[in-house]
Amino acid sequence: MLNADDLIFLLDVDNTLLDNDRFAADLGDRLEQAFGASERARYWAIFTRLREQLGLADYLGSLQMFRAGLDDHPELLEMSEFLLEYPFAARLFPRALEAVDHLRKIGRPVVLSDGDIVFQPRKIQRAGIWDAVDGRVMIYLHKERVLDHMQQRYPAKHYVMVDDKPNLLSAMKSNLKSTLTTVFVQQGHYALAADAKTAEPAPDLTIQRIGDLMNLTLSDFQERS
Numbered sequence: 001m002l003n004a005d006d007l008i009f010l011l012d013v014d015n016t017l018l019d020n021d022r023f024a025a026d027l028g029d030r031l032e033q034a035f036g037a038s039e040r041a042r043y044w045a046i047f048t049r050l051r052e053q054l055g056l057a058d059y060l061g062s063l064q065m066f067r068a069g070l071d072d073h074p075e076l077l078e079m080s081e082f083l084l085e086y087p088f089a090a091r092l093f094p095r096a097l098e099a100v101d102h103l104r105k106i107g108r109p110v111v112l113s114d115g116d117i118v119f120q121p122r123k124i125q126r127a128g129i130w131d132a133v134d135g136r137v138m139i140y141l142h143k144e145r146v147l148d149h150m151q152q153r154y155p156a157k158h159y160v161m162v163d164d165k166p167n168l169l170s171a172m173k174s175n176l177k178s179t180l181t182t183v184f185v186q187q188g189h190y191a192l193a194a195d196a197k198t199a200e201p202a203p204d205l206t207i208q209r210i211g212d213l214m215n216l217t218l219s220d221f222q223e224r225s
Contacts, residue, residue: 006157007107007221010150011133013120014057014113015164015188017096017210018088018127027059030082034075042066055141059083060119083119088127093187095211100132106218110136110154112143112161144171160221162213165190166199173201181221185210 014020032040047062054061063079070076103109111133113120120139124130130137138153140146159176162183163169169182184203187210205220207213 007218008154008156008159009103009107009109010112010159010161011100011103011109012113012161012163012165013111013115013124013127013129015190016162016185017092017100017129018123019091019093019188021188022091023086023088026086027082030079034079035070035073039066039070056114056116058116058119060116084122086123086126088123092127092129093210095214097128097132099210099213100129102214107160107221108136108154108156109133111138112150113137113139114141114143115139144168144175147172147175158221162210164188166203169203170199170201173204181205183207183213 011017028040028044031043043062043066046065047057047059050058050062050065060083063083067076100109109132111124111129113124115121115123117139121130121137124137124139136154138150140149143150158179158181160181160183161169161172162185164185164187166184169184173180173182182203183205184207186206186208205216207216
């Protein structure tokens with residue numbers, strides 16, 4: 001039987017704790033307002049290309065490349081403020097931080113996120129997530145490939161991964177097996193993708209929204225085969 005000292009909750013950020021799809025929509029709207037629809041499309045083309053090359057969402061790197069031909073545009077420099085000062089706290093899903101606080105009572109919550117080394121920490125800090133987990137934040141290029149690093153940093157008898165991507169949960173479960181309980185949060189575009197229902201092994205638990213974690217107790221996260 002697990003107790004609170006045995007359990008680490010690994011929490012994804014984008015579309016799990018906060019609505020990153022809404023942020024991306026706001027960014028697109030801001031780009032179109034400032035530069036027009038064609039330049040908005042060009043930014044996202046750059047973003048997609050960089051994501052394929054780097055394996056991560058690089059909003060700042062995309063903006064750096066986007067500046068080509070726009071150096072004299074009066075609103076170009078304002079885009080840095082839009083990104084770095086974006087009100088991510090307003091994009092937290094309902095009861096997200098309450099859910100984190102609930103998990104603190106039955107284990108230790110830790111952020112385990114994919115992302116770059118500048119913008120992703122900034123997002124986590126501005127959203128209030130950094131403080132909510134007492135600075136226990138890990139950011140990797142591909143978190144499912146560095147589970148040994150995670151275990152060395154936060155050793156525990158059992159882990160729970162909370163994420164909106166079923167395929168990622170499946171990959172992590174295949175690695176950690178019974179020492180990991182996977183929780184699929186059905187939020188965001190990845191959760192609604194056509195292949196979300198075919199991931200094997202299937203998630204151990206499925207919830208509709210992050211706030212539903214508050215309905216779960218320690219016994220819900222016991223070891224599973």
